[in-house]
Amino acid sequence: MTETTSDLKLTALNGAHKALGAKMVSFAGYEMPVYYKGIVAEHKAVRESVGMFDVSHMGEVFVTGPKALDYVQKITINDASKLADGKAQYSAMCRLDGGIVDDLLVYQLAEDRYMLVINAANIDKDFGWMQENSMEGANLSNVSDEYTLLAIQGPHSLDLLSKLTDVNLNNIEFYHFIEGTLAGVQMIISRTGYTGELGFELYLSSDEEESKRVWEAVMEAGQEFDIQPVGLGARDTLRMEMGYCLYGNDITEETNPIEAGLSWITKLDKGSFNGSEAIARVEEEKPKRKLIAFKLEEKGIPRQGYKIMAEGEEIGEVTSGTMSPSLGIGIGMGYVASGYSKKGTTINIVVREKEIPALVHRPPSIKKP
Amino acid sequence: MNFPENLKYAKSHEWVRTEGDTTTIGITDFAQSELGDIVFVDITAAPGDTLNAGDVFGTIEAVKTVSDLYMPIGGTISEINDGLGDAPESINNDPYEDGWLIKITNASLDDGEMIDAAAYQEMVGA
Known part of the structure; x- marks a missing residue:
């Protein structure tokens, strides 16, 4: 029943979704599962037990070099100097007028090495914006196609993933990550998510064989928890229950972080950054x-x-x-x-x-x- | 997917079943599967209203989308499925029995636009 349009990008797990009977849709240039069994059942699985999402359409950009931190500080609104190796933060990039270019996660892999995780629909726009704002000593590389990103979310996510790794996942605090091996595959294991539940996000190579190995290992280890694969439909209902913003809906280039309720990630005291003057004005005049x-x-x-x-x-x-x-x-x-x-x-x-x-x-x- | 042979189908994905003076109307198995989990049905027409083919008689909401409900044929509304208020998911589970939407009388005889199960099945490619 599904028609594949040749110009849609496919994630490494496209075949796995279809084999599970997913209803596929076009989203941000990718062919993605919107649901497998049904949005309500998948939503409840995440709230009550555990679910797995393929969110490999998300983009990843590396910022490396001696000026990597200065650069991240310039283009994002949160204070990246508060990060340490193994820590991540929610942030956003703004235009000079304060309009939001994108919201993103910033991972500090090392003092001179950061990974920015951006929205699929914005990859080209964001990377263009980053290049326009480039800085000597900070190298940019768009590695979006090189990563598979799986989100395992729900109260049983920790028990489930612990079966597949020697890493003590209990020691990873919220918004922290480690680089380790899970299901025999090297990856970044990050305690983050978009559901409000206990959960992890796994960044691994988009190699098809490795991606499938991890997907299948998680599905199998999750059987005892009645794991459900979860599509973009429930991803949206889960985040709405938590009041998390979705770029393109709740935040756009026409909205600024103050009116969007993102003051908590807007660190005007860290010094000048893209949009800081405009944002300070909004804060002073009240939105x-x-x-x-x-x-x-x-x-x-x-x-x-x-x-x-x-x-x-x-x-x-x-x-x-x-x-x-x-x-x-x-x-x-x-x-x-x-x-x-x-x-x-x-x-x-x-x-x-x-x-x-x-x-x-x-x-x-x-x-x- | 299931398309009972004793029903007639509209290209707009409703089915009708005529028994005596009464015609029952619902949406097809294909339609419910395209919509996904149905969470709310709002029938705006009331018993006694006379509507023409193509008129909107309500809306149906899935988690992600909202769609208008169209009269596949004209007639006078005689009954509305009140059970859908508490259990809209019966349209997903049982689109041809528990998940019916409305009943009409004085159905317009001109149902030339309606097709049979085989033709409908071919149309949706299921």
Whole structure:
């Protein structure tokens, strides 16, 4: 039933997904699984047990050389000087006007060696931006095609992966990583994820044989936990329940980190960086709008682009929305005029010409298991 | 995929089953599988409403998408499947029985646009 368009890129595990009966879709230029069994079942597997995602479409760029840190400090908004070898941080790159080029993870492999993990849809744009902002002594290489990236997420992820490696995964703290061997394959094992659950992300060679070996080893070791392969559909519902931003929906070049609720990664005190002046101005003047998370109080499902109203006035727009598989209600994110961004505020989402009341809430914060 | 032979199918992926004066309408196995997990059905037409073929009678929401529901033939709504309020997933599990959407009377006789199971199956390539 699946049509393969020849200009779509395939991950090393494309065949494995199809063999599992995945429904494949085109996403950011890749042919990716949107679901296998169903979004709801896969979502619940991650919340209750364990699931595995192929997210090899994500991009990786290495920054190396004596000026690597200076360069990362210049192009990203978080303070990379706070990193140490084996530590990662969530960050973003901004334009000079403060608009977000992309959100990303920064890994410090060594003092002169960083890995930036960027969104698939932005790989070309980001790498172009990085080259435009290049710095003597910092070498850039786009190695996106050389990596398979697997995310193993859920309360049983630690027990499962421990069966496949001698590395004591328990010792890896949240947002830390080690380079080690798992299922006989050399990789970066990172305690990170996009689901809010205990979980790991594995960066390994995109060699097809090695990628399949790891995928199959995890599936087999996961049988006792009823592991499910999880597609992009549940990846989206899981991150929305946590209120994590998705680039292209909730953050874009037209939004700045302050209004997007990313002040916690915006380190204006680290010195000048791309966008710092514009962002400082927004912070001083206070943003006119803010990104909020909300849940509907009546039946209905918010979708991207739906209007947000309050007191008869249009106050904003939904940027992400879904039925929450965990809560069984409609949830979403969107920008509203700042006066309506406080937790507990009632707003209305316009679903097919009908205003449905919703409550601004603070999504569950990142769990620290 | 299952396409019962006693039903007629619309190219817009609804099925109809006529028993006496009443015609039952739902979406096909192919349609539910394309939508994925169905989480909400909002039938906006009410019993007593008379609609024409092609009119929208509600919307169906899967986790990722929302789609309008179209009348495959005209008629007067006589009943709505209230069971879908609590169990929209019955459309995924049993699209031709528990997952029916609406019943109509006075169905327009002109169902020339409808096709049989074999032709529908060929159309969707399943």
